[in-house]
Amino acid sequence: MDRTGKIEKSFNVTEVLWYSVTCCLSIFILLPLVCVFSKIRFADLSVIFLQSRFQKTMFNTLLECVCSTSLSVLTGYLYAYAIVFGRMPFKKFFASLPILHLVTPPFVGGLAFILLLGRQGLITKTILGLDISLYGFPGLLIAQVLCFFPLSYLMCKESFEALNSNLIEGAVSLGATKLKIFFKIIFPLSFPALASSFLFIAVSVLSDFGNPMIVGGRFKVLAVEIYTQLTGWMNAGTSAALGLVLLVPSLFLFFLQNRLFKKQTKKTAIIGGKSGLMKSEENKPVFRNSFFADILLFIFVLFIALAVLLQFAAIIAGSFQKLWGIDTTFTTSHIIKTFKYGKEFLNSVLFALIASTLSALISAFVSYCVHRGSGQKRVGKGFMDSLIQLPSAIPGSLLGLALSLTANMFHFKAPRFMIVMAITISFMPFSYRIVTSTFSQIKHTLDEGAQSLGAKPLKILWKVLFPLARGGISSGWTYNFARGVGTLSSVIFLVSFNTPLCSVRILNLAEQGDWGRAAAMAMELTLITFGIIAAGKLIIKK
Numbered sequence: 001m002d003r004t005g006k007i008e009k010s011f012n013v014t015e016v017l018w019y020s021v022t023c024c025l026s027i028f029i030l031l032p033l034v035c036v037f038s039k040i041r042f043a044d045l046s047v048i049f050l051q052s053r054f055q056k057t058m059f060n061t062l063l064e065c066v067c068s069t070s071l072s073v074l075t076g077y078l079y080a081y082a083i084v085f086g087r088m089p090f091k092k093f094f095a096s097l098p099i100l101h102l103v104t105p106p107f108v109g110g111l112a113f114i115l116l117l118g119r120q121g122l123i124t125k126t127i128l129g130l131d132i133s134l135y136g137f138p139g140l141l142i143a144q145v146l147c148f149f150p151l152s153y154l155m156c157k158e159s160f161e162a163l164n165s166n167l168i169e170g171a172v173s174l175g176a177t178k179l180k181i182f183f184k185i186i187f188p189l190s191f192p193a194l195a196s197s198f199l200f201i202a203v204s205v206l207s208d209f210g211n212p213m214i215v216g217g218r219f220k221v222l223a224v225e226i227y228t229q230l231t232g233w234m235n236a237g238t239s240a241a242l243g244l245v246l247l248v249p250s251l252f253l254f255f256l257q258n259r260l261f262k263k264q265t266k267k268t269a270i271i272g273g274k275s276g277l278m279k280s281e282e283n284k285p286v287f288r289n290s291f292f293a294d295i296l297l298f299i300f301v302l303f304i305a306l307a308v309l310l311q312f313a314a315i316i317a318g319s320f321q322k323l324w325g326i327d328t329t330f331t332t333s334h335i336i337k338t339f340k341y342g343k344e345f346l347n348s349v350l351f352a353l354i355a356s357t358l359s360a361l362i363s364a365f366v367s368y369c370v371h372r373g374s375g376q377k378r379v380g381k382g383f384m385d386s387l388i389q390l391p392s393a394i395p396g397s398l399l400g401l402a403l404s405l406t407a408n409m410f411h412f413k414a415p416r417f418m419i420v421m422a423i424t425i426s427f428m429p430f431s432y433r434i435v436t437s438t439f440s441q442i443k444h445t446l447d448e449g450a451q452s453l454g455a456k457p458l459k460i461l462w463k464v465l466f467p468l469a470r471g472g473i474s475s476g477w478t479y480n481f482a483r484g485v486g487t488l489s490s491v492i493f494l495v496s497f498n499t500p501l502c503s504v505r506i507l508n509l510a511e512q513g514d515w516g517r518a519a520a521m522a523m524e525l526t527l528i529t530f531g532i533i534a535a536g537k538l539i540i541k542k
Helices: 003-037 043-048 053-085 091-102 109-116 121-129 139-163 165-173 178-207 208-215 223-233 238-273 291-320 333-371 373-377 381-393 394-407 415-440 443-453 455-467 469-483 502-513 515-541
Strands: 322-323 327-331
Touching: 003 238, 003 381, 003 415, 043 053, 043 238, 043 291, 043 327, 053 091, 053 139, 053 223, 053 238, 053 291, 053 502, 091 139, 091 165, 091 291, 091 333, 109 121, 109 139, 109 165, 109 291, 109 373, 109 381, 109 502, 109 515, 121 291, 121 322, 139 178, 139 208, 139 291, 178 223, 178 238, 178 381, 178 469, 208 223, 208 502, 223 238, 223 327, 223 394, 238 394, 291 322, 291 333, 291 515, 322 515, 333 415, 333 455, 333 515, 381 415, 394 415, 415 469, 443 455, 469 515
Parallel strands: none
Antiparallel strands: 322 327
């Protein structure tokens, strides 16, 4: 076969893979939604809209979403501003702390909150001597802000660093005050990132299951009520109807976020992107705050950093205290008791490893086909671009419910496979976006040059784009693995006696009041997560 025939054959292989991925994603994203909504009857909708219990749950969800999202975005924005523009000691440490917190299993925050601010909490009972409980809305608000502010921090920090320094220098040379520079230049140009982080975090808050389940108490939200209706009352129709109610605002926020993301990309390109970085030729910041403002920003950053560090400290301390808040005797019994949960640890790590790797590979392949090379002429790329990002708008509890009902309807009994697919699909949109963003920074002439030399499309992806984009792919894989290890909402309906997971076991131990073993498992899983991420980084480097 001649060279042209080989290229044509390779192109067909790429096409087969493309349509296979499209078919698989449709089966595991669209089909479950159709199946779960087929369970809804008019009576189910009338019940959730007419009963005061569900009306209150919907109001609670709205209140939680607005308050938690607003405070998370504000905290992340101020933290990013302080890191980029502020003058403070140990800036590198403070800058890396939110990223470290971001790759921590998500349930750690809720568990640490109970150990610190619960009825027997270190702060509330031991230090302040108060007999109070912050279960409910106040506690949930604190837990979610500490959980989600790193997302806003990363988006806003990137926006601040991408500002064109010439704009700031011009304003300074014209005698503009620091306050005027902020409100006329910095804030307007960083607003798209602020709005984008608001929409992204709002969807995440709506989907959050672990924090409301552990900390919420009697403050019920839709994500938890979906689970309660199916497992506690066996009302599949009501559970599906509540999922539909939760999906509508999530979809609205998702489409707003996508639209804003496209506008932001164009505006950033006009502003100048990498040329700014807020540094002058002498490598000194162009814009500086007043001394008083720097003091306030440092106090704020220090307070948030201490809150994050206290969470880690509480988990570690809780693992070695005999009875938290009552008997502080040092013991290793909780650690020893967790040895019998080896299956939970193995499943959690193995499933997350497989899912994060699948997510990274699929995201890279789809991004290449949609945005580069021959993908520019491929039919269905717009559909695939929307389909692969759709899971970010589907609340985790709804996705888990949909996959579970679909498996039951088709009598498909493979819980391990379903759990892996649930984790893969849940976090794939993040990988896809970061890989697409990384690919966009690589010149198309490299693809064209490789293709002119006879390289096949898949070889171009593997030999050219993968090595150049390994930083972005690594970031997506790291985030997906950390989230997958501790995921709860998307797998809560899929776990069984033969497929136990650490996140579910920790939730059960926390509900039983066994804080020692719950903290020990959380600490061990966090250490394992960090260890595997560090090993993965080394492998990707080499």
